[in-house]
Amino acid sequence: MPTLNALSVGRDLRLLPLRNQILRSAGYAVHSQTDSRYAVRMFIDGDFDLVVLCHSIPVKERNAIIAAIKAEKPTTLVIVIKAYEDDPGIADGSVHSLDGAKALLECIEELLSRRKGVRHIFSLPQMQRSETLPQG
Secondary structure, three states: OOOOEEEEEOOOOOHHHHHHHHHHHOOOEEEEEOOHHHHHHHHHHOOOOEEEEOOOOOHHHHHHHHHHHHHHOOOOEEEEEEOOOOOOOOOOEEEEHHHHHHHHHHHHHHHHHHOOOOOOOOOOOOOOOOOOOOOO
16 A cells, blocks of 8 residues: 655644654654644645644644645545644544544544545554653
8 A cells, every 4th residue: 555645733843753753653654844834835735645733733823724725635634633622623533632642543544444445554653542642
């Protein structure tokens, strides 16, 4: 199966590399960006199957990113990592940052399995359910 391309966007320079490592360990080709405008440009110029947005991006800005992505390529999956009970907006899915890496990967897998003809079985890294993504 071809490698799926993921765009990981967040402002926290401690969380972004960790999230990228989690996605890479599951077999995704990961590109990341800390600036929302550049992230949208990167998305438009690239070929991404998945976009993961961090809670470190303000909700209004996150929703603008999602709207731009969906306007350009509506079939791209967008997942929001939430820190509080903030609204994930028009994202395809969301996980709470305290739910950990496994929950993020399971959310991605669930969304991908809903797409007709697409099934990506990730290789879950050696992590326990209780492991969490650190708060920024």
